[in-house]
Amino acid sequence: MYKIIYEADSGPGKLFDIILLLAIIASIALVMLESIKGLDAEYHSFFNISEWIITILFSIEYILRIVSVKRPRKYILSFYGIIDLLSTIPKYISLIFGGAHALVALRALRLLRVFRILKLARYIGATDNLSKALKASRFKILVFITAVLVICIIIGTVMYLIEGDASGFTSIPRGVYWAIVTLTTVGYGDIAPQTGLGQFLASMVMILGYGIIAIPTGIVTAEFTKQSNQKIHTNTNTCPNCLKEYHNDDAKFCYECGHEIK
Numbered sequence: 695m696y697k698i699i700y701e702a703d704s705g706p707g708k709l710f711d712i713i714l715l716l717a718i719i720a721s722i723a724l725v726m727l728e729s730i731k732g733l734d735a736e737y738h739s740f741f742n743i744s745e746w747i748i749t750i751l752f753s754i755e756y757i758l759r760i761v762s763v764k765r766p767r768k769y770i771l772s773f774y775g776i777i778d779l780l781s782t783i784p785k786y787i788s789l790i791f792g793g794a795h796a797l798v799a800l801r802a803l804r805l806l807r808v809f810r811i812l813k814l815a816r817y818i819g820a821t822d823n824l825s826k827a828l829k830a831s832r833f834k835i836l837v838f839i840t841a842v843l844v845i846c847i848i849i850g851t852v853m854y855l856i857e858g859d860a861s862g863f864t865s866i867p868r869g870v871y872w873a874i875v876t877l878t879t880v881g882y883g884d885i886a887p888q889t890g891l892g893q894f895l896a897s898m899v900m901i902l903g904y905g906i907i908a909i910p911t912g913i914v915t916a917e918f919t920k921q922s923n924q925k926i927h928t929n930t931n932t933c934p935n936c937l938k939e940y941h942n943d944d945a946k947f948c949y950e951c952g953h954e955i956k
Contacts, residue, residue: 696762699755700932714755718781718804721748749785756782764935772937777804827917834913842877842906849873849899853892861888877903931955 698706728734728741756778760766769775781804850870857863862885863872872885876899887893931941935953948955 695758696934699759699762700934700937703931715805717748717751718802721745721752722802724748745785749782752778752782763937765937768937774804827914827920830920831913831917835910838909838913845902846870846873846877849877849895853887853895856889856892856895857887861886861892873899876900877906879903879907 697704698710701707724741724744728738728745734741759769759775759778763769770779847866847870850868850873851866852869853872854863854866854869857869863869868885875882875885876896879900887896931945932939933941933948933951933953933955936948936951938948938950941949941955945955947953
C-alpha cells in the first residue's frame with residue numbers, strides 16, 4: 695500500500711496517482727461550474743453529491759497515507775500532508791459555515807504531484823535549484839528592497855513638495871505611493887504630476903524603474919548558475935520512515951534517517 699500511494703515507479707503506483715489527479719481536476723471543475731449561478735440553480739444537487747463523493751474518497755486516501763507510513767506525524771506536518779488536509783476539510787466545514795466549500799480550489803496545489811507521475815525530473819531539479827538560489831540570495835535582495843524603499847520615500851517627499859495638494863499629492867505617504875507605482879512601471883494613473891519639474895522627475899523615476907527591475911533578476915540568476923551543475927535524479931523513491939525524497943538513483947538507505955529504501 696505504501697509503494698502504491700507514495701511512489702510512482704511501479705505500474706499500480708502510477709495508476710493510483712493518475713486517478714488521483716483526475717479526481718482533483720474533476721473536483722476543481724465542479725467548484726468552478728458551481729460558482730456560475732445559472733448552472734448551480736439547475737444542477738445544484740448533482741454538484742453537491744459529486745463533491746461529497748470526491749471529498750469522501752480524498753478522506754479515505756488521506757487516512758491511508760497516514761496508516762501506511764511508520765511515522766504518521768512526519769506526513770501530517772509535511773507540505774503535501776498539510777495541502778491534503780486543507781483540500782479535504784472545506785466540504786465538511788461548509789456544513790457549519792456556508793460557502794466554505796469553495797476553498798476546495800486549494801486542491802489545485804495537489805496537482806504538483808504530476809511531476810512525480812510524469813517523471814519530469816528536469817523540472818523538479820530546476821525548481822529545487824531555483825529555491826536554493828532564492829534562499830542563497832535572500833540577504834542581497836533584502837538589502838536591495840530596503841534601498842528601493844528609501845529611494846521611494848525620498849522621491850515621494852520631493853514630489854509632495856513640488857506638486858502639493860493641487861495635483862493630488864496631499865501627503866508624503868501619498869507621494870511615496872505614487873513613487874512606488876511609477877518606479878515599478880505599474881502606472882495606475884490615479885495621480886500624475888502637473889508641473890514641468892514634477893514631470894521631469896517622473897520621467898527620471900520611470901527610466902530608473904527599468905534598471906531597478908533587472909537587478910534582482912541578476913542576483914538570482916548568478917546564484918541559480920551555481921546550482922545548475924548538480925545532478926538531477928529521476929527516481930521517485932520515498933523513505934517509508936521519514937518521507938524524504940530525491941535520493942540517489944542507487945541509494946539503499948535514506949540520507950536523512952538511514953532507513954532502508956527498497
